[in-house]
Amino acid sequence: MSKPTPFVDDYLAYLLARSSKLVSEQFHAQVKATGLNVNYWRILASLSDGDGLSLNQLNERVLFNQPTLSKLVARMESEGLLERIKGEKDKRSILIYITPQGRQLVNQLLAKAKWHEAEVLAKYSHAQQELLKDMLRQLISALEN
Amino acid sequence: MSKPTPFVDDYLAYLLARSSKLVSEQFHAQVKATGLNVNYWRILASLSDGDGLSLNQLNERVLFNQPTLSKLVARMESEGLLERIKGEKDKRSILIYITPQGRQLVNQLLAKAKWHEAEVLAKYSHAQQELLKDMLRQLISALEN
DNA sequence: CAAATATATATTCCATTTCATATATTATAA
DNA sequence: TTATAATATATGAAATGGAATATATATTTG
Numbered sequence: 343m344s345k346p347t348p349f350v351d352d353y354l355a356y357l358l359a360r361s362s363k364l365v366s367e368q369f370h371a372q373v374k375a376t377g378l379n380v381n382y383w384r385i386l387a388s389l390s391d392g393d394g395l396s397l398n399q400l401n402e403r404v405l406f407n408q409p410t411l412s413k414l415v416a417r418m419e420s421e422g423l424l425e426r427i428k429g430e431k432d433k434r435s436i437l438i439y440i441t442p443q444g445r446q447l448v449n450q451l452l453a454k455a456k457w458h459e460a461e462v463l464a465k466y467s468h469a470q471q472e473l474l475k476d477m478l479r480q481l482i483s484a485l486e487n
Numbered sequence: 488m489s490k491p492t493p494f495v496d497d498y499l500a501y502l503l504a505r506s507s508k509l510v511s512e513q514f515h516a517q518v519k520a521t522g523l524n525v526n527y528w529r530i531l532a533s534l535s536d537g538d539g540l541s542l543n544q545l546n547e548r549v550l551f552n553q554p555t556l557s558k559l560v561a562r563m564e565s566e567g568l569l570e571r572i573k574g575e576k577d578k579r580s581i582l583i584y585i586t587p588q589g590r591q592l593v594n595q596l597l598a599k600a601k602w603h604e605a606e607v608l609a610k611y612s613h614a615q616q617e618l619l620k621d622m623l624r625q626l627i628s629a630l631e632n
Numbered sequence: 633c634a635a636a637t638a639t640a641t642a643t644t645c646c647a648t649t650t651c652a653t654a655t656a657t658t659a660t661a662a
Numbered sequence: 663t664t665a666t667a668a669t670a671t672a673t674g675a676a677a678t679g680g681a682a683t684a685t686a687t688a689t690t691t692g
Contacts, residue, residue: 348536349597350548354604355514356532357623358507363550364630365500381648387501391493397671403495405508410649412672434657434670452494459499465629470622477619478502484610485509542641555679557642579640579687638689649678659668 369458373451381406381414382423386448387455389424389440396435423447514603518596526551526559527568531593532600534569534585541580568592 350356373383388403389395395403401411415438418424423444429435440448463471495501518528533548534540540548546556560583563569568589574580585593608616 350533350536351624352620353532353600354608354620354623355507355510355600357620357627358503358510360550361623361626361630362500362503362507364627365503368630369500387498388495391495398669405505407650408671409651409673413648416672429670432658432670436671455498455500462626462630463499473618474622474626475497475499475502477615477622478499478506479496481506481607481619482502482509485506485513485607543639552680553641554643554681558679561642574640577640577688579685581641634692636689636691638687640687641685643684644682645680646682647678647680649676651676652674654673655671657668657670659666661666662664 365462368462369455372454372458376451378447378451382418383448383451385411385414385418386423386440386444387452389438390448390452393439394437396429396437398435400438418444510607513607514600517599517603521592521596523592523596527563528593528596530556530559530563531568531585531589532597534583535593535597538584539582541574541582543580545583563589 370380370383373380384404385400388400397408397411397415400415401408404411406414415424415426415436419426422441425439425441426436427439429437466474515525515528518525529549530545533545542553542556542560545560546553549556551559560569560571560581564571567586570584570586571581572584574582611619
């Protein structure tokens with residue numbers, strides 16, 4: 343009788359957390375090497391293909407807490423990476439834009455990120471890569487309601 | 488011409504982080520409802536099918552930082568959930584065991600966790616579930632070296 | 633074997649995150 | 663309309679997490 347599979351190795355939440363952490367950590371080392379805060383990278387990447395999101399909308403993507411994101415965005419503005427503009431239609435909201443400086447930074451990192459992803463996925467066929475991503479996308483949209 | 492897929496929605500690290508967070512968060516709400524710290528749950532679950540791990544070994548599973556885990560384990564011991572025993576063979580090491588009280592707690596949560604996972608995966612066939620998990624396990628072992 | 637190096641865990645100090653709540657604005661109801 | 667509730671973001675005190683380092687024990691080297 344061989345040992346049963348340990349709980350965590352068959353537990354989806356654990357497999358996701360572990361693979362997520364392993365994949366991210368490798369790349370985050372590269373981000374840190376450029377001197378950038380990892381959270382800044384996540385925020386810039388989330389804004390990279392369409393800024394002008396409100397804080398809440400951005401938060402739905404980056405999945406921080408609202409106060410955490412609020413403070414990060416304020417810091418990033420003070421460092422010249424983002425700009426915050428009060429909403430015209432709804433004056434409670436703050437719309438967030440990438441500055442040229444932030445854009446330059448994120449563009450460099452996007453290229454590195456794609457390169458890193460290619461490395462991670464090198465052993466998989468294109469079909470397999472898409473299968474994995476599709477399953478994750480399905481999971482996400484199911485959980486978002 | 489339709490919009491291209493946003494970067495993040497095609498980026499593996501993001502898909503993993505997002506799905507991980509969404510899956511975990513749902514269950515963590517249940518954990519918190521029982522009054523337990525989420526990190527405690529992660530530690531107990533990691534020990535659930537074989538305790539007596541050293542701090543380092545445990546850390547390889549839970550993927551915290553060593554000082555963070557060290558502090559958490561100390562707190563959990565003071566709250567009666569774990570026991571720390573100095574290694575016989577290597578006296579630098581600390582072996583970590585679940586107390587009966589900790590065991591009772593984790594057993595309840597393991598049952599809930601499995602139930603929650605079943606819900607999350609309900610829409611997938613058994614074969615698909617295994618496919619997803621296998622791909623994640625492969626990814627993990629490739630990244631661990 | 634003694635000295636030097638490596639390893640396992642703990643601790644300290646500081647930056648960041650979180651919880652609860654405040655403020656400002658908008659939407660709804662009476 | 664005015665009062666009430668809801669929503670978006672900000673803020674402050676307290677808890678948490680991380681980087682650097684300390685301590686204790688083991689291993690290696692000359």
